[in-house]
Amino acid sequence: xxxxxxxxxxxxxxxxxxxxxxxxxxxxxxxxxxxxxxxxxxxxxxxxxxxxxxxxxxxxxxxxxxxxxxxxxxxxxxxxxxxxxxxxxxx
Amino acid sequence: xxxxxxxxxxxxxxxxxxxxxxxxxxxxxxxxxxxxxxxxxxxxxxxxxxxxxxxxxxxxxxxxxxxxxxxxxxxxxxxxxxxxxxxxxxxxxxxxxxxxxxxxxxxxxxxxxxxxxxxxxxxxxxxxxxxxxxxxxxxxxxxxxxxxxxxxxxxxxxxxxxxxxxxxxxxxxxxxxxxxxxxxxxxxxxxxxxxxxxxxxxxxxxxxxxxxxxxxxxxxxxxxxxxxxxxxxxxxxxxxxxxxxxxxxxxxxxxxxxxxxxxxxxxxxxxxxxxxxxxxxxxxxxxxxxxxxxxxxxxxxxxxxxxxxxxxxxxxxxxxxxxxxxxxxxxxxxxxxxxxxxxxxxxxxxxxxxxxxxxxxxxxxxxxxxxxxxxxxxxxxxxxxxxxxxxxxxxxxxxxxxxxxxxxxxxxxxxxxxxxxxxxxxxxxxxxxxxxxxxxxxxxxxxxxxxxxxxxxxxxxxxxxxxxxxxxxxxxxxxxxxxxxxxxxxxxxxxxxxxxxxxxxxxxxxxxxxxxxxxxxxxxxxxxxxxxxxxxxxxxxxxxxxxxxxxxxxxxxxxx
Numbered sequence: 001x002x003x004x005x006x007x008x009x010x011x012x013x014x015x016x017x018x019x020x021x022x023x024x025x026x027x028x029x030x031x032x033x034x035x036x037x038x039x040x041x042x043x044x045x046x047x048x049x050x051x052x053x054x055x056x057x058x059x060x061x062x063x064x065x066x067x068x069x070x071x072x073x074x075x076x077x078x079x080x081x082x083x084x085x086x087x088x089x090x091x
Numbered sequence: 092x093x094x095x096x097x098x099x100x101x102x103x104x105x106x107x108x109x110x111x112x113x114x115x116x117x118x119x120x121x122x123x124x125x126x127x128x129x130x131x132x133x134x135x136x137x138x139x140x141x142x143x144x145x146x147x148x149x150x151x152x153x154x155x156x157x158x159x160x161x162x163x164x165x166x167x168x169x170x171x172x173x174x175x176x177x178x179x180x181x182x183x184x185x186x187x188x189x190x191x192x193x194x195x196x197x198x199x200x201x202x203x204x205x206x207x208x209x210x211x212x213x214x215x216x217x218x219x220x221x222x223x224x225x226x227x228x229x230x231x232x233x234x235x236x237x238x239x240x241x242x243x244x245x246x247x248x249x250x251x252x253x254x255x256x257x258x259x260x261x262x263x264x265x266x267x268x269x270x271x272x273x274x275x276x277x278x279x280x281x282x283x284x285x286x287x288x289x290x291x292x293x294x295x296x297x298x299x300x301x302x303x304x305x306x307x308x309x310x311x312x313x314x315x316x317x318x319x320x321x322x323x324x325x326x327x328x329x330x331x332x333x334x335x336x337x338x339x340x341x342x343x344x345x346x347x348x349x350x351x352x353x354x355x356x357x358x359x360x361x362x363x364x365x366x367x368x369x370x371x372x373x374x375x376x377x378x379x380x381x382x383x384x385x386x387x388x389x390x391x392x393x394x395x396x397x398x399x400x401x402x403x404x405x406x407x408x409x410x411x412x413x414x415x416x417x418x419x420x421x422x423x424x425x426x427x428x429x430x431x432x433x434x435x436x437x438x439x440x441x442x443x444x445x446x447x448x449x450x451x452x453x454x455x456x457x458x459x460x461x462x463x464x465x466x467x468x469x470x471x472x473x474x475x476x477x478x479x480x481x482x483x484x485x486x487x488x489x490x491x492x493x494x495x496x497x498x499x500x501x502x503x504x505x506x507x508x509x510x511x512x513x514x515x516x517x518x519x520x521x522x523x524x525x526x527x528x529x530x531x532x533x534x535x536x537x538x539x540x541x542x543x544x545x546x547x548x549x550x551x552x553x554x555x556x557x558x559x560x561x562x563x564x565x566x567x568x569x570x571x572x573x574x575x576x577x578x579x580x581x582x583x584x585x586x587x588x589x590x591x592x593x594x595x596x597x598x599x600x601x602x603x604x605x606x607x608x609x610x611x612x613x614x615x616x617x618x619x620x621x622x623x624x625x626x627x628x629x630x631x632x633x634x635x636x637x638x639x640x641x642x643x644x645x646x647x648x649x650x651x
Binding site for chain 2: 008010013014017018020021024025028029033036037038040041042043044046047049050053054057
């Protein structure tokens with residue numbers, strides 16, 4: 001039995017999620033951070049820094065997925081074993 | 092979290108935070124729909140068609156365990172006991188995970204069993220199989236309920252959502268993606284969840300450390316605090332074990348937690364092993380727990396350290412630690428610190444991370460329950476020899492049924508707070524003797540079928556006996572000592588009973604044990620391929636395993 005064309009690439013899903021999160025936090029960190037927010041996080045603009053980190057993570061996953069795409073072989077490279085009940089009887 | 096906190100832990104989440112949370116839910120459900128396309132057989136649905144790469148199954152392996160009780164509980168232990176909590180990771184997880192990958196996986200994956208109970212059926216026949224399959228299935232739906240309740244409780248505390256509403260919404264989301272995409276959807280979401288949790292906890296840790304004045308500030312404040320300097324070193328952990336003698340305390344940790352409890356959990360709990368069984372090759376299956384061990388080794392730094400910091404910077408937590416009545420419990424450490432330090436934006440990520448962790452825990456319970464129910468209970472004992480589509484349908488229905496029972500358990504837990512503790516205890520009874528039975532099963536071909544179930548039952552009763560003695564005060568072991576001792580007794584009783592029963596009963600015919608027992612499995616069958624996508628020294632399970640053990644030893648010395 002030939003498998004359906006493999007699963008979607010999880011790495012791209014991770015990249016997209018963190019790109020969205022990263023950009024949102026970057027924008028909030030750059031443009032919408034008030035004194036109260038800074039004071040709460042002990043003076044760190046944590047939204048900005050986390051946003052940068054997330055964008056970098058997203059980029060890494062995107063690069064990885066691009067450089068090493070999932071290859072779905074036409075024929076499965078290992079012969080599929082029967083998926084039913086394994087042989088052997090009960091004792 | 093049985094005790095209601097009096098202190099207001101309400102987070103002032105704004106529209107931005109809710110939007111970030113909503114984006115996550117869209118992704119979670121989207122993964123369910125996308126994964127559905129690849130489900131065409133029961134094996135696809137219940138074991139991801141054995142097709143996943145090792146990094147995916149490896150991260151899912153630890154994410155499945157990174158649920159509600161783990162996250163809040165370990166931060167709580169950090170706040171209460173300090174650095175000794177790292178033993179739950181460095182002693183209580185890493186060695187067992189490496190052992191699973193190097194020693195046991197060749198039999199699990201190589202024998203092509205589809206579940207842990209199925210291994211017992213083929214090794215021992217029906218007795219041990221029924222004991223294990225039923226106890227596992229029951230424990231998983233109950234634990235799923237406990238996880239659901241813990242999630243709803245936290246949502247109520249942090250966001251003010253009504254508990255029944257949260258239970259039903261969270262269950263509906265988990266049910267939607269697991270019923271659609273099966274194990275693949277659960278595993279993919281676990282990987283996504285892993286990154287979201289780290290994205291939530293790492294910034295929290297950084298802000299927290301900044302607040303207390305860096306690592307030096309942390310050391311200074313803890314040393315000057317009620318816990319004292321000993322809370323900064325992992326050994327000998329007398330407070331954690333409740334054993335006053337330092338030597339006995341170390342022995343308790345190494346044997347009780349490190350050997351019996353952790354090996355029992357990590358190597359035989361199907362919710363974990365299932366992740367490795369879904370890997371695409373023997374090599375990937377063996378690497379699954381070992382790849383998971385690397386992040387597992389580091390994750391205490393973003394869970395336990397925030398716990399320690401919470402006890403320093405959150406006034407109510409500090410008061411609790413100083414022995415005053417403050418209206419919070421240690422389990423609130425993580426949410427309290429989040430509320431104290433994170434501004435809107437990061438707050439949304441942190442809430443998302445907590446929710447992600449809770450839901451993935453429930454999904455891991457449900458997705459292992461449906462497999463055991465379908466293959467081990469329904470197919471073996473109720474309806475044999477039906478076409479595969481039939482079992483795919485049973486798997487989907489079991490997912491729905493399991494979730495409904497879990498919702499019921501969640502409401503039960505909401506009514507009776509203590510029930511959560513009892514369910515946890517119940518689970519540990521079943522778990523404690525399993526490792527003894529498996530290790531004998533895999534390495535002692537003489538072990539008879541009767542010894543399989545007799546050892547399990549006797550070991551479980553041994554753990555129950557210790558639990559009862561500790562509850563009634565006959566044994567005086569505060570802290571975690573009682574559970575360490577219970578696990579040790581269960582292990583010893585299981586071994587003794589298995590050996591004694593074996594000497595009086597007939598062995599299982601050897602020809603049925605090929606692939607299941609070490610001495611009867613040809614060497615080629617245990618070996619994994621080292622070509623194609625399994626090639627390269629960096630994909631060698633042995634090398635990776637030794638690497639993580641060495642690094643863990645170094646960490647123990649540095650933070651000892």
